Amino acid sequence: MNESKKKSNLGSGRIAVRLLGALKPYWGLALLCLLVYAGSRGLFLFTPWVEGQFLDRVFGEKDVDYLFILVGVWFGIAFATYLTSLGTGYFVSKITGQTRRDMQLKVYQHLRFLPCRFYDNHTTGQIMAYVNTDTGAAAEGILASGWIVAGGVEFVITLVVVFWVNPWLGLFSIPFTLAVVYLPVLFRRPVQNASKQVLQERESISSRLQEGIAGSREIKSLGHEMRDMGFIGGSLNTLVRAEVRQAVIGGLTALGPLASWLGNPLFFFIGGKMVIDGDISVGFFWMATRYLNLLTFPLYRCQNEYQKLLRAGEGAKRVFAFLEENPTETQDGITGINLQGKVRFEDVTFGYNETEPVLENVTFEVQPGQLVALVGPSGAGKSTLLNLIPRFREPTQGHIYVDAHDISTLNLRVLRSQMGTVFQDPYLFSGSIEENIRMGARHPERVRQDDIIAAATAANAHSFITQLTDGYATEIGERGIKLSGGERQRIAIARVLLRNPKMLLLDEATSALDSETERVVTEALERLMKGRTSFVIAHRLSTVLNADVILAMENGKILEAGTHQELLTQDGLYARLYHLQFATSG
Numbered sequence: 001m002n003e004s005k006k007k008s009n010l011g012s013g014r015i016a017v018r019l020l021g022a023l024k025p026y027w028g029l030a031l032l033c034l035l036v037y038a039g040s041r042g043l044f045l046f047t048p049w050v051e052g053q054f055l056d057r058v059f060g061e062k063d064v065d066y067l068f069i070l071v072g073v074w075f076g077i078a079f080a081t082y083l084t085s086l087g088t089g090y091f092v093s094k095i096t097g098q099t100r101r102d103m104q105l106k107v108y109q110h111l112r113f114l115p116c117r118f119y120d121n122h123t124t125g126q127i128m129a130y131v132n133t134d135t136g137a138a139a140e141g142i143l144a145s146g147w148i149v150a151g152g153v154e155f156v157i158t159l160v161v162v163f164w165v166n167p168w169l170g171l172f173s174i175p176f177t178l179a180v181v182y183l184p185v186l187f188r189r190p191v192q193n194a195s196k197q198v199l200q201e202r203e204s205i206s207s208r209l210q211e212g213i214a215g216s217r218e219i220k221s222l223g224h225e226m227r228d229m230g231f232i233g234g235s236l237n238t239l240v241r242a243e244v245r246q247a248v249i250g251g252l253t254a255l256g257p258l259a260s261w262l263g264n265p266l267f268f269f270i271g272g273k274m275v276i277d278g279d280i281s282v283g284f285f286w287m288a289t290r291y292l293n294l295l296t297f298p299l300y301r302c303q304n305e306y307q308k309l310l311r312a313g314e315g316a317k318r319v320f321a322f323l324e325e326n327p328t329e330t331q332d333g334i335t336g337i338n339l340q341g342k343v344r345f346e347d348v349t350f351g352y353n354e355t356e357p358v359l360e361n362v363t364f365e366v367q368p369g370q371l372v373a374l375v376g377p378s379g380a381g382k383s384t385l386l387n388l389i390p391r392f393r394e395p396t397q398g399h400i401y402v403d404a405h406d407i408s409t410l411n412l413r414v415l416r417s418q419m420g421t422v423f424q425d426p427y428l429f430s431g432s433i434e435e436n437i438r439m440g441a442r443h444p445e446r447v448r449q450d451d452i453i454a455a456a457t458a459a460n461a462h463s464f465i466t467q468l469t470d471g472y473a474t475e476i477g478e479r480g481i482k483l484s485g486g487e488r489q490r491i492a493i494a495r496v497l498l499r500n501p502k503m504l505l506l507d508e509a510t511s512a513l514d515s516e517t518e519r520v521v522t523e524a525l526e527r528l529m530k531g532r533t534s535f536v537i538a539h540r541l542s543t544v545l546n547a548d549v550i551l552a553m554e555n556g557k558i559l560e561a562g563t564h565q566e567l568l569t570q571d572g573l574y575a576r577l578y579h580l581q582f583a584t585s586g
């Protein structure tokens, strides 16, 4: 379920204020930008006056000298306007680029510190949509809010000029300008709804696309290419429809032009009659018409930007909701400790949801350096138990201690830095083999080449790496796709060796490796486990035989604990599993 759908109810005004808050670090630049823009528009306000003078003095009085002056003034205004608009463009792109970056970084940083729980409930595509589409939309909202402020400033300057030229003209313009401002606010709801739908469609396309790429092997083998195309095609069509609806609704509710449809004819009628009666000159009539239109220009701009703000507001709401509704893992807690690796579970209960416990009243203790083998049928809770130790999940009841420390009091980074994990199907990052091994260290940039080779050698990976054409520089593709399962595991083992952790969490590969690979991997693992408290989800006979303690689990409970011999004589769960699984696995 996408949590952002139960969004907080922020109005567009509050959204605009929050978005403008993002400009805070750049207020100096923003102010400069506003001044340059105001200068540019202010200069432009002279043009109706120049035109009026042209009609009355040059044409009316046939003043040739004045013609030269006016041409010069016009040229000066045009050139200065060009320069100032260049400046505005530069500042605007700089400010929007930086605010967009800030927002994306904030979202990404938030994402980095979210607990595993969040990732259970959101698809990668949804998350990508938060970082890209939604923050992009929100950044447009910042720009739109900025333009609304600029439009407001320009309107006030223009209004002052209009009143200064003729107060009656100013009064005449007011009802029409109010219409331009008020109508789009009145019709904001449909625009918001249409925008919301566009963003939801983009999110669902992003999800589908990501799954289509990640699952491309499965889609091929199932022969579902056309079906997948059909889904994407359908979503794209819905998006186009939503976007068209958004544009149409936007156009319909932008009723600003109505003001000039009604205002101009009325003014032509009144003003035209005054010219005929000799009350005002042709030049004045022309200047007044132009000023009335100049007055509506910033309002149209505000109206357009307001439409954009409504659209962007939906993106911003999603971003704000994402940041507020998903709390990150705390970065507080005890630091500066060096753990020995004694582990104690005290009456630990845990469930992924409140109703169904997956682990119940788990209690055991392990001495530093011991090897603990977890065995049990599928779904017994073995991986879940492992995930509690680095606090990927938090117990709902009970306590876990490492040495004398309740792990809930320790700083997460410190706790996790003392642990190494090798999963069944370890994730390798795109990049070279060397980069992937180096990443295991606490300070990757300080690791020497020799250390990497030593770790790879201990992990029985050196010989296969040197046989590759590019050796350690070999690019392994996304998820290490260019390597075999056994090779990937050994790279992951080298990665953990470089880390040299006090505790080890290991999910042995269930897939049958050939006996030679099995031997080199097992050898590497044994070297890795030496001298570290190791929790291993065991699928190999050698592991259970070597284990100091075997924990036999079923339905989230530890039913038996002891060595291989002790548990065999009990003739319970372990003995049953042993005969079914381990005795035959070699």
Ligand SMILES: Nc1ncnc2c1ncn2[C@@H]1O[C@H](COP(=O)(O)OP(=O)(O)OP(=O)(O)O)[C@@H](O)[C@H]1O
Residues within 6 Å of the ligand: 120, 352, 358, 376, 377, 378, 379, 380, 381, 382, 383, 384, 385
């Ligand atoms: N992220 C999750 N959200 C909800 N339920 C989960 C989640 N992960 C596991 N479960 C449930 O918790 C139970 C225990 O799962 P767990 O992965 O710990 O079993 P396991 O003993 O490791 O099994 P296997 O040997 O198949 O790996 C299962 O019933 C599973 O459906």
Ligand SMILES: [Mg+2]
Residues within 6 Å of the ligand: 382, 383, 384
């Ligand atoms: Mg498991």
